Amino acid sequence: MVERRIDHVEVEIDGVRRAVAIDLEESPLGWLARRRGRDGRSFIAPVQLIAGERLRADFTRAGMAPRLTANWDAVTRADRAGGAAGLNASEAMLAARQRVGRALEAAGPEFSGLLMDVCCFLKGLEQVEQERCWPNRTAKVVLALGLDRLARHYGLSAAARGPARARTRAWKAAEGAGGEGA
Structure with missing residues (x-):
């Protein structure tokens, strides 16, 4: 029996945060995330993995993968939950297709x-x-660049960024404004 490495990643889809299970043995991204370079860092960063798996989840929800068997969706109830709150299966698939696009x-x-x-x-x-007639080891570099763009699209980054120091604010009333003795 083959032991599967399942990991849980939290993604936000349509404003709702959900935990998504990914099979690290199945996904090429999981393989890249587990491998280390000479510098000891993984080939892809965690935000790149999350971005790629989020694209894959939407692709799967959208039903865009080629079918290998008959489509039995028409036989099932039309009003079943499709993954997004308040959407039926067809609407959820359409929303996922739009997200992929x-x-x-x-x-x-x-x-x-x-x-x-x-x-x-x-x-x-x-x-x-x-398939693309590229030199060896170039796909990894190009994939990392593509995953960076995808992560930026999803609003993901490796670290939180903001101003070095926030402006100081005081919440007190001005002198003589409606206080005692007024």
Whole structure:
């Protein structure tokens, strides 16, 4: 029996935060997140993994993967829950398709095909390099750039950023304004 490595990642979809289970053995992104370079850092950052898995989750919800068997969705109840609060299955699928479209548009034409191949169709980097006639080890670099754009689209970053120091504010009334003796 093969032991699966399931990890839980929290993503925000339509303003609702949810825990999503990912199979690290199945996903090429999971493989890249577990591997370390010579400098000891993983090949992709946690925010890149989350962004790629979020794209994959929306792709799966949208029913965009090619079907290998018959489609039995028409036989099921039309009003069943589709994943997003208040949406039926068709509306949830349409919303997921729109999210995928916006994410790929934000990634740009340079990265959208690669993101689809690796994140959604689960192609390995060697296979992508062979299909695109790229030199060895280039897909990893291009994928990292694409995942960075995807993470930026989703509003993800490795660290919280803000001003070095916030402006000081005082919440006291001005002298003589409605106090005692007025």
